[in-house]
Amino acid sequence: MYQVVLVDDDRLVIEFMEKMIPWEAIGFEVIASFHDSFKAYDFLVGNQYDVLITDIGMPHMNGIELISQLKEKQNSPYNVILSCHDEFDFAQKALKLEVYDYILKESMEEEHIIELLQRLKQSLIESDQDKQYQIKVERFLKQNNMSLKSKFMEKIIHEPYMNDEHWWQEQEEFLNMDFSSEQYTVVLSFIDHYEQTIAHYETEALLQFSINNIVKEVLTDYRHNLQIFYLQKKFFILFPTKNNKQLNLHVIEKIMEKTYNRLNNYLKISVTSIIHKGSHEKKGLVESVKALIKNEEQRFYYPAGSIQFFQRMSYGTASIFQQYTEEVRSLKTYIMKEDYEQVHIYISKKLNNIKQEQFAPKVVKDWAMKLILDIKLSLNALAYFEDLDFNTITSRELQGVENFEALETTIQEICQRFIHRVNEIEAMSHNEYVVKAQRFVRCHLEEKISLKDIAEFVHLNPSYFSRMFKKETGEGCIEYVTRMKMEKAKELLDNTTKSVEQIAIELSFDSKSYFLKTFKKQIGMSPNAYKYKNELAEH
Numbered sequence: 061m062y063q064v065v066l067v068d069d070d071r072l073v074i075e076f077m078e079k080m081i082p083w084e085a086i087g088f089e090v091i092a093s094f095h096d097s098f099k100a101y102d103f104l105v106g107n108q109y110d111v112l113i114t115d116i117g118m119p120h121m122n123g124i125e126l127i128s129q130l131k132e133k134q135n136s137p138y139n140v141i142l143s144c145h146d147e148f149d150f151a152q153k154a155l156k157l158e159v160y161d162y163i164l165k166e167s168m169e170e171e172h173i174i175e176l177l178q179r180l181k182q183s184l185i186e187s188d189q190d191k192q193y194q195i196k197v198e199r200f201l202k203q204n205n206m207s208l209k210s211k212f213m214e215k216i217i218h219e220p221y222m223n224d225e226h227w228w229q230e231q232e233e234f235l236n237m238d239f240s241s242e243q244y245t246v247v248l249s250f251i252d253h254y255e256q257t258i259a260h261y262e263t264e265a266l267l268q269f270s271i272n273n274i275v276k277e278v279l280t281d282y283r284h285n286l287q288i289f290y291l292q293k294k295f296f297i298l299f300p301t302k303n304n305k306q307l308n309l310h311v312i313e314k315i316m317e318k319t320y321n322r323l324n325n326y327l328k329i330s331v332t333s334i335i336h337k338g339s340h341e342k343k344g345l346v347e348s349v350k351a352l353i354k355n356e357e358q359r360f361y362y363p364a365g366s367i368q369f370f371q372r373m374s375y376g377t378a379s380i381f382q383q384y385t386e387e388v389r390s391l392k393t394y395i396m397k398e399d400y401e402q403v404h405i406y407i408s409k410k411l412n413n414i415k416q417e418q419f420a421p422k423v424v425k426d427w428a429m430k431l432i433l434d435i436k437l438s439l440n441a442l443a444y445f446e447d448l449d450f451n452t453i454t455s456r457e458l459q460g461v462e463n464f465e466a467l468e469t470t471i472q473e474i475c476q477r478f479i480h481r482v483n484e485i486e487a488m489s490h491n492e493y494v495v496k497a498q499r500f501v502r503c504h505l506e507e508k509i510s511l512k513d514i515a516e517f518v519h520l521n522p523s524y525f526s527r528m529f530k531k532e533t534g535e536g537c538i539e540y541v542t543r544m545k546m547e548k549a550k551e552l553l554d555n556t557t558k559s560v561e562q563i564a565i566e567l568s569f570d571s572k573s574y575f576l577k578t579f580k581k582q583i584g585m586s587p588n589a590y591k592y593k594n595e596l597a598e599h
Contacts, residue, residue: 065091073142077090091109160180212231246299248349249296278318332463336352359462392438393503394406395479400476408468498540501541501544502544506566
């Protein structure tokens with residue numbers, strides 16, 4: 061039975077509530093009722109109860125004040141307010157105090173109160189279940205010496221305890237493990253999609269508890285003092301194998317497959333595991349753990365949800381930036397053309413080449429972050445992102461990717477957002493001819509572009525189009541062409557080793573001198589001064 065306390069200075073309301081509601085039939089009992097809120101407060105502070113049903117408008121201490129003061133005492137049962145229509149301001153305050161519900165006295169009927177109590181009972185049941193679950197979690201942490209296990213693993217990874225026999229004897233006692241004669245096969249498992257997973261489980265303890273239940277259940281037939289050691293985002297499983305001959309590598313792989321299925325079916329959790337070959341005593345155990353941690357970045361090339369046998373990878377030594385300038389230019393062009401398909405194809409092809417070369421994971425992530433940032437800055441120069449800051453978001457997204465598949469998905473998604481932003485900016489203009497003309501210019505900066513060329517592209521008279529462009533954008537059409545060419549020149553100066561003369565030719569200027577004159581007029585300094593501005597500033 062859940063215990064209820066009634067508080068109302070109107071005796072008729074108390075009598076109605078006590079006599080007309082079948083409390084016991086729906087799982088409640090009224091343990092006390094009060095007409096004086098001060099007396100009610102003294103009782104509530106000193107006694108256990110589950111539900112408080114109180115009037116708002118009472119002398120001396122109203123219902124809002126009563127609930128507020130009880131909350132200060134950390135009393136947090138469910139509260140229900142009795143309210144009149146003209147006490148709506150009180151009702152709003154009650155909602156801010158997170159009361160469960162409120163009942164209007166003027167329409168107070170037995171069936172409505174019963175329906176509310178039935179809903180409240182379900183909430184109480186769920187709350188009790190949450191409390192029991194939390195108790196189980198705390199018991200789990202205590203029984204499994206989680207803190208001791210984490211410290212043990214951290215020490216053998218980072219500190220030279222391998223030859224300290226006294227320390228090993230202490231660990232045997234604390235962990236109930238045999239390090240003097242037992243042999244272990246080590247498995248390192250990474251929790252896939254960790255950020256989404258931890259957001260769902262809210263705390264590392266709850267996540268560990270949930271995983272542990274599944275793993276222990278699967279390993280019941282094999283565990284023989286099996287131990288699980290949790291670190292952030294990953295965990296080790298040590299399989300004792302000396303006196304359990306059936307635990308060979310093939311069987312361990314099958315056990316992990318079964319574990320995977322259970323984790324996915326019951327918890328919707330995916331893990332990627334690496335099995336260190338061999339069965340080792342103390343020294344070999346430490347070496348196995350350290351080898352797995354030292355080479356954990358190899359997980360980048362493993363598909364999520366896979367099981368791998370440990371083998372050190374060798375990484376490509378060629379430069380990942382050999383075609384970088386062309387890659388930025390091509391992707392930016394496809395984005396400006398809003399060509400989703402070509403963006404997808406280009407990224408997939410490039411990443412497939414990177415995967416075949418198998419560059420070091422950090423090198424690949426650095427390349428990806430620079431690529432996205434440079435495209436963003438290039439588009440920013442064209443006024444696409446001047447009001448938005450994608451830098452922090454994209455950097456965090458790329459740094460957090462766990463494997464190659466996630467990297468490709470993230471790059472594709474970011475580029476899709478870039479295209480969406482280009483589309484949004486272009487949609488702001490109500491003149492489709494201007495939008496088409498600007499897109500034409502941005503995609504043909506390496507060519508000579510005249511007013512006649514643009515007007516022919518949009519099928520308008522040059523004079524009429526020139527006036528329309530000026531009215532719509534505030535700048536002349538040829539001024540826009542020149543500005544875009546200068547932004548492209550800045551990009552080439554920033555990201556390539558091309559000479560000023562090469563850039564002038566690439567942008568189809570008639571002469572180097574005309575390019576120099578135009579650049580200085582637009583940018584306020586010569587191309588060389590712009591290129592070396594940071595070095596000059598340092599001196």
